[in-house]
Amino acid sequence: MLTFCLSALICCTGAVPMTSYSAESSPRISSSFIQNWYCRDWSPERWEQEFTAAGEAGFESLILQSSYDIVRGECRGEKHDPESYPSAESFCIFPSAVKADYHSSQNGGDALELALRAAKAADMKLWIGTVSDDMWWNYGWGQPDSYFVDWCGDNAKLSSSLIAEIWQRYGDEYGEQIAGWYYTNEVWNIDAACEGSDGGRYAEIIGGNIRECLESVKQSCPEKPVMISPFYNKDLSSPQQFGDFMTDLIYRSGFRFDDIYAPQDGGGRDYPPEVIRQWAVEQKSAVDGRMRFLINHECFGSELKAMPVESFVKNYSATADLGEGHIIFSWNHYYAPDSGLNRQFTEFNTGAVSGDVNGDGSFNVADLVLFQRRLLAVSGAELSDSGAADMCRDGILDVFDLCAMRRALIKK
Incomplete structure (x- = not known):
């Protein structure tokens, strides 16, 4: 299920603009x-x-x-x-x-x-x-x-x-x-x-x-x-x-x-x-x-x-x-x-979970699938927390973040 065609993604995707995220929990530092x-x-x-x-x-x-x-x-x-x-x-x-x-x-x-x-x-x-x-x-x-x-x-x-x-x-x-x-x-x-x-x-x-x-x-x-x-x-x-x-x-x-x-x-x-x-x-x-x-x-x-x-x-x-x-x-x-x-401080302060793009509080295969669909510009594939998808922490959402997300899931 984790397998996907990187070459196809690289050809058909560009960078996705990052948007602000919202965290459910109260911040530690106010x-x-x-x-x-x-x-x-x-x-x-x-x-x-x-x-x-x-x-x-x-x-x-x-x-x-x-x-x-x-x-x-x-x-x-x-x-x-x-x-x-x-x-x-x-x-x-x-x-x-x-x-x-x-x-x-x-x-x-x-x-x-x-x-x-x-x-x-x-x-x-x-x-x-x-x-x-x-x-x-x-x-x-x-x-x-x-x-x-x-x-x-x-x-x-x-x-x-x-x-x-x-x-x-x-x-x-x-x-x-x-x-x-x-x-x-x-x-x-x-x-x-x-x-x-x-x-x-x-x-x-x-x-x-x-x-x-x-x-x-x-x-x-x-x-x-x-x-x-x-x-x-x-x-x-x-x-x-x-x-x-x-x-x-x-x-x-x-x-x-x-x-x-x-x-x-x-x-x-x-x-x-x-x-x-x-x-x-x-x-x-x-x-x-x-x-x-x-x-x-x-x-x-x-x-x-x-x-x-x-x-x-x-x-x-x-x-x-x-x-x-x-x-x-x-x-x-x-x-x-x-x-x-x-990003590291923000994750600590808000309780955000790196990779949790659908905002359900955990990082799993569903986040990978959603992010892949978003990169492919599939209709209705919207990220609840786009910042959580910036796995490379470079301010750009692209296939390299998807690769990093896949590696993190395999390691997890």
Whole structure:
């Protein structure tokens, strides 16, 4: 039954266009980050492509990591002093009333509207991040100083004003597309905070910053959640110390039950699954019903190269039972359609079965027969999942995929 005339097929078939597939099961990973610098000049068509491809990979939303970036440049004085960075530039993804050196080359400077429009067309959602400021990474070592206090105050005011302005500008038309807000400052296991030598000052200062942002959300769109995504360096503290710090920070921030704590899993530092789980367990204990708990999985290694999907799956499995949901940083950089790893990731994420072109959940001879009929352009021979037929993973459906499908069935 598996025998067929390849020569006849080669003569009478051409490539079949691929169409998007739909999976019955819920995706394992529901959302992926996207960065301001990467997408701020995308055309409307490019945004549509991104959301379409993300939907095909199983995502329900994208997370815009920031809407306003401050790139400090060269330091010419004390690194903790913002005045020491005269070459600092600001980039805003929409034409905000807040001064910025650059917005976007598209849509009159309004790339955020393009993103929301594309999300609406794709029936997906967009999380919107606040302010990314290089100065954040100059603090968090030793005891908090006056620079840090002042910076946190200024950062909170800027972030809060952007939240209010974005909602006022886009809420009426795109309120359904805005999934919530992402708190861009990545909190980590700061040494003094984790060992307790700061007397709780870091939790107090950062908590005050977060609380001001939360108040802006409550005033503009109280039903929208806020997400944070802390990370850790296992050489700076113990998991228990970090958990204690996070418990204090969550209390001082005033997070609500629907807000989200999504810790970075540490895969990007090449931490093994057992370490990833240990740190996730302690952070989940810190959240302890105060917030929703998701896991943010990194899909790159320490050399910033794409992590093999097999390794990603092992890291995911280490915490699969801990999070009520899972997100990824960053699919569009490492597992996007042109990465060569997209199909493998998509199969994992959606539960799709390679070769299952009729969509019945298994790969068998019926799939081979259907695909052969489709290549021969037999009337009524339509594939439920054309992506599953791309056995060669080259984006083209042809007789070579049919040969690969036959080999896979024989091996099976």
